[in-house]
Amino acid sequence: MTALGIRYLTGCSVATDLAIPRRPEFPPHFGRVFMAMAATHFETRGNEEERKALEWLETAGAPSINASDGNARSFVETYVPVNDKHGGIVGRSRQPRSFPTVRPDRPFVYLIWDSKVPEHLRDGLQRLCGKVTRIGHSSSLVQMWVVDDAATIEPEWQPSNDAFERQMRVAEPGTLAYLERAFNAKEIEEYFQLSEALATAKGKQKNGLKKQIAERFPEGMPESLKPTLTRWQGYARAGKQQIHAQVWRGPFDPKLIVLTRKAEQRVLGLEATLQLTSALRDAAMKAAGENVPEWLSGHQADGSPTLKPHAAFFPLPFVGAKYADGHVMGLAMAIPRELDPQSEIRETALGRVIGPLLFRDTGEEKVIRLWRNNAWKWEAEREKREYPPVTLRAKTWIGPAYEWASVTPVVLHHYPKRKRGSDIERILLQAFESAGLPSPIEMRVQPVSVFEGAGHVRSMPDFTEGGQKLCRYQVHVAVKFPVPVEGPALIGRGRFRGYGLLRPVEVKRG
Amino acid sequence: MSESLTLEELNAAVAGSAAAFRSVTKLQPVGGEGDKVFPVTYSGGAYAIERRALDGKVVDCNLIDSVQSQANRAEEALKMAVERSRTRLPLIEVDFQEANAQFRNPLPTLTTLDVPHRLADAILRDSVLAEGTRFSKSEYAQRWGRSNLWNATAVYELCPTALVFGMWGSPDKPGGLGAKFERAFVSEIVAVDVVRNGRERTDVEELDPRKDLVNKRAGFRIDPLNASKNVLVKQNEDGSFQVGAGKIRPSEINHGNIPFETANSGIRFRYAEQTTVVSLGALRKLRFPLDGKDDPEVNDAGRTVLAALGLCAGVLASEANTSLRSRCHLWPVEEREWELLEKPGQTPRKFSMNGDQAITLLNDAVAAADQVGLRWMEEKLTLKPSPELIDLVRQSQETAAREKGEGEAK
Numbered sequence: 001m002t003a004l005g006i007r008y009l010t011g012c013s014v015a016t017d018l019a020i021p022r023r024p025e026f027p028p029h030f031g032r033v034f035m036a037m038a039a040t041h042f043e044t045r046g047n048e049e050e051r052k053a054l055e056w057l058e059t060a061g062a063p064s065i066n067a068s069d070g071n072a073r074s075f076v077e078t079y080v081p082v083n084d085k086h087g088g089i090v091g092r093s094r095q096p097r098s099f100p101t102v103r104p105d106r107p108f109v110y111l112i113w114d115s116k117v118p119e120h121l122r123d124g125l126q127r128l129c130g131k132v133t134r135i136g137h138s139s140s141l142v143q144m145w146v147v148d149d150a151a152t153i154e155p156e157w158q159p160s161n162d163a164f165e166r167q168m169r170v171a172e173p174g175t176l177a178y179l180e181r182a183f184n185a186k187e188i189e190e191y192f193q194l195s196e197a198l199a200t201a202k203g204k205q206k207n208g209l210k211k212q213i214a215e216r217f218p219e220g221m222p223e224s225l226k227p228t229l230t231r232w233q234g235y236a237r238a239g240k241q242q243i244h245a246q247v248w249r250g251p252f253d254p255k256l257i258v259l260t261r262k263a264e265q266r267v268l269g270l271e272a273t274l275q276l277t278s279a280l281r282d283a284a285m286k287a288a289g290e291n292v293p294e295w296l297s298g299h300q301a302d303g304s305p306t307l308k309p310h311a312a313f314f315p316l317p318f319v320g321a322k323y324a325d326g327h328v329m330g331l332a333m334a335i336p337r338e339l340d341p342q343s344e345i346r347e348t349a350l351g352r353v354i355g356p357l358l359f360r361d362t363g364e365e366k367v368i369r370l371w372r373n374n375a376w377k378w379e380a381e382r383e384k385r386e387y388p389p390v391t392l393r394a395k396t397w398i399g400p401a402y403e404w405a406s407v408t409p410v411v412l413h414h415y416p417k418r419k420r421g422s423d424i425e426r427i428l429l430q431a432f433e434s435a436g437l438p439s440p441i442e443m444r445v446q447p448v449s450v451f452e453g454a455g456h457v458r459s460m461p462d463f464t465e466g467g468q469k470l471c472r473y474q475v476h477v478a479v480k481f482p483v484p485v486e487g488p489a490l491i492g493r494g495r496f497r498g499y500g501l502l503r504p505v506e507v508k509r510g
Numbered sequence: 511m512s513e514s515l516t517l518e519e520l521n522a523a524v525a526g527s528a529a530a531f532r533s534v535t536k537l538q539p540v541g542g543e544g545d546k547v548f549p550v551t552y553s554g555g556a557y558a559i560e561r562r563a564l565d566g567k568v569v570d571c572n573l574i575d576s577v578q579s580q581a582n583r584a585e586e587a588l589k590m591a592v593e594r595s596r597t598r599l600p601l602i603e604v605d606f607q608e609a610n611a612q613f614r615n616p617l618p619t620l621t622t623l624d625v626p627h628r629l630a631d632a633i634l635r636d637s638v639l640a641e642g643t644r645f646s647k648s649e650y651a652q653r654w655g656r657s658n659l660w661n662a663t664a665v666y667e668l669c670p671t672a673l674v675f676g677m678w679g680s681p682d683k684p685g686g687l688g689a690k691f692e693r694a695f696v697s698e699i700v701a702v703d704v705v706r707n708g709r710e711r712t713d714v715e716e717l718d719p720r721k722d723l724v725n726k727r728a729g730f731r732i733d734p735l736n737a738s739k740n741v742l743v744k745q746n747e748d749g750s751f752q753v754g755a756g757k758i759r760p761s762e763i764n765h766g767n768i769p770f771e772t773a774n775s776g777i778r779f780r781y782a783e784q785t786t787v788v789s790l791g792a793l794r795k796l797r798f799p800l801d802g803k804d805d806p807e808v809n810d811a812g813r814t815v816l817a818a819l820g821l822c823a824g825v826l827a828s829e830a831n832t833s834l835r836s837r838c839h840l841w842p843v844e845e846r847e848w849e850l851l852e853k854p855g856q857t858p859r860k861f862s863m864n865g866d867q868a869i870t871l872l873n874d875a876v877a878a879a880d881q882v883g884l885r886w887m888e889e890k891l892t893l894k895p896s897p898e899l900i901d902l903v904r905q906s907q908e909t910a911a912r913e914k915g916e917g918e919a920k
Contacts (some may be wrong), residue, residue, distance in 0.1 A: 005854060007529075007851075007854055009529065009530050009532060009696075009787045009851065010532075010696055010698065010785050010787050011785060012698075043659055043795060044659070044795055045660070071560050071561040071562060071568070072560070073559065073560040073573065074556070074557070074559045074560065076552035076553070076557075076558045077552060078552065078576065078578065079553075080578070080626075081626040081627075096553075101560070103560055103561075103562050103571075105562075108854075130527055130791070131794070131795070133529075133692070133789050133792045133795070134692065134789075138676060138692045138693050139693065139696045141530065141787050141789050143529035143530070143791070143851060143854065145853075145854060192656060192658060192661075195656050196656060199652060199653070221680075
């Protein structure tokens, strides 16, 4: 076994959670630690032994982590004076900056691997660890070392692809080479050497060097590029992982198709849910051509509703944050996990049916036009940013998580016989079952969503599709499941059109 | 039991593998334990609050002074020591004495210990040497502009505090690119087990139609003249005013009660804790080649100077700068000790030093570095603001004055 120890010298860690920028990241992700080690190696021109140690480390896999819980400092913004514009000492403008900080209960963190670092690399690894001075912001000072007896360290977080509570960035084979390219050490070193030579040169030599620098580096001094690691690994608490090895996988594929509203379009609230999702469904059906499969249309060949799982369309509203107002930032399509097994293979089916909605024949991405008569028009496009807003990230809506709550009201399948909570709950339990989800062990029914911005049930229009005589009774609900559930999760009538949309409550707390 | 830190021990710590010197000191208000103190506030008057585990329970804590503010105070303390001839530091200053004739509000002489970005600050960039060369184009700037971790000699000579408190910039390229040196000195003060002074409304206040104001407005600056808001005034251009002729209230010309709108009106706490760290690891990344040659002895000497400078700054700041802001004056209630953090799990050795001892240590370290050829700039370098900088300051002050309605410039 191998373990690396990290001591936070000031008692605090100052590092931004890249998934939720106002929140501190703790425990430090292995990816962040690896980047700190690599940066130190490059900055100090570390030797071949250190390099090989890093190359070994990036192949060692995702480590277990021993780290306590911590308490995040409240988010505040500091205004720091700029250096590119000033009014002397008067009127120098200031830019807001934040330093997300957490004070862990214990100022020690350990990363633990089952594999043992090769003996001939241990010294190099120790030497490199000894040179790492910070992880995160420059004020997040640390001491780092190779632990003598890794077996004595108990993991508290373990890598898990099933019941994970967190996702953390990790290093993988090739990460070091990528970071080296981003650091750009060779170019920077070459520039400095030429600059040093220029400083003492005279005459023709000076002119020659000036020309060489200008030709070689027309943009001036080369810079290091800020690297980003994109490989994430799920982590679960060590105890919980043993108790709940299985995640309940809902009926939809968690790989959502996320569309983002183009910025200049009209802002619509959740009350436009049915209009938006209907418009998107119509666009998808039209793009699919003549033979629209049952899993997209939701209808059989004779026009009757399908009994098989079919696609759901739902809004992605800005909810669950301090100034959230529920406006719809994008739309999502969820494809059923199980398509008809007798049809063509899944990828081909998706490509044939959904592809034309998103791409032209040339492979170029399409702008998807949605509208409702003269009321509104939207242009949407596939979300493909590396760090989209939280609302537009698939993992915001899929968990897995134990606790979920409604964002759009749940429409009951039939009216409660007595307007008492127990009858409503009974109907809701049936709704969960119909939706392919487990029965909750705790349930709260209320008129208002727990998510800020999602509003009261009365702020949503009745779900009228399917006929006027069908039930329109709407409630909000917050539940806890006995096992982690992987979404997306939609229940009740209208769930294929965005009503009854649930979201993990853990994301709300972030 | 703590020891005195000698130069030899400091040298050994720097040359070895110890991570840092760290001091964790308890403070109390000078008004006595339990007295109310006003911490640093952020946008909207918000406090930076956190929680920590203490004695088996979780208690509220509050940031009193930030990392950035503590660095500023440490630099101020060093500046005071230089002004009182207790020690010497290489300084670059911008002298506004002549230019002040053109300003509405005179500016003091600003040194590399005053300006926000130290050697890389725009004020230095836009100032000139005595013979008229812009500092950013001078030989000084060309030397330090080529600095990096592997050649920090020029920065060491001109502005060693930049290597202790951090710097990132370029002599002539604005916007933070160029030479980058991470900070080696980090200090923060946090109040532990806090009671915030926001108060509940009384029953009488609940009935008051202004009850939201009562809860929000935690205090007033009371006007001894009791000027009434209903007596309107008109302000003249020369700053005088006429009663009854205008449309503005007395409060707009600073007469009348002035409320402050924040729910935060100070804290009380069990104790405050100042944590100061001088990172030896950060200093070990620095090299100081002389005449193109990299010498481990010279490198260690330079790093020892910087370590001593960081310790000195921390000690002097804790002695001189205990009054952090209005109604925030703290005092250490125990002797400040510095732990040398070597092997994790090992009990750290402890050292103590007062201001005089810290200064002696610094001066001895500088002398030792001098012996191996690594020297600070001997004389203070005085710059004057460039004509463009003078013009910029003058216009900025005029604009600020106009916005406040203070009339034309002299």
